[in-house]
Every structure is written in C-alpha cells, then in structure tokens.
Amino acid sequence: MKTPAVRHDTRAWKLQVWVSFGLAVGLCAVGLAYLPGEDLHRAFMVMGYVFCLSTAFALSKFIRDNEVAKNDTPMWSVVVWGGFALAMGLTAWGLYRMDINPTYKAFLGVSWLFLISSVFTLAKTLRDAHEAKLAESGRTFE
16 A cells, blocks of 8 residues: 655745745834834733734644644643633733724734734644654654
8 A cells, every 4th residue: 555645835835934924023023113102002012912922823733732632631721722812812902902093003903913823824834844754754743
C-alpha cells in the first residue's frame, strides 16, 4: 500500500500569511502609536492587543491539540477559552468606551480583528509545517 504524500504549503501561501500578519501588526502599531488622548488609554489598548494576540495563539494550539482526541483537562479548556473571551471582551469594551473619533475607533477595531484573524492563519500554517516535518521523519504528532 502506498503511503500518501505529505502536503506542504506553497511559498506563495507562506509569504501571504507572514505578510498579512506583519501588515496587521503594523496597522495596529500605527493606530496605537497615534492614538489621541492620554498615555493610559494607549497603554490599556496595547495591553489589550497583546493579551488578545497571546490568547489567540493559545486557543489555536488548544483547538489543534484536541482535534482528534481530548488531550487537556476540562479546566484547561475553561482557562484557554475564558482567557480568549476575556481578552477580546475587555479590549472591545475599552475601545468602545474610549472617547475618540468614531473613524479612529473603526480603524483600531478593524486592524485589531485583522490581527486576530491573521494569528489563527499563521498558527495553522506553522503547525501544518511542523506536522509535515514530523510525518516525513516518521515521528508522531505530539
């Protein structure tokens, strides 16, 4: 019986994923750097974006690790999903409550959501490459 070939992402796809992630980070950085108002507001939003970024990576890994069989405890599930929901909720709340021009809020909101979606795509691309490398070496996915 012939073993199936390991699929690899194309260089074009990898470039698109990394460019999208870099662009999202750049847009968020520009939006936050020029955020009008107090430094405290800027600091809150930077922390919110970083919190969202890290929890999105954690959630992506958690979902992928538990795709075939449950590998984590139910409490870890609560921590991962709760952290992501809390990060997204608090950041959205802070952005909504911020006293700035609605157009600026829209820019920050769209760039933030672009960042989160690009994180999930980047995490999947990196994990696919890792699993393909393991499959080619004959090791299991752990």
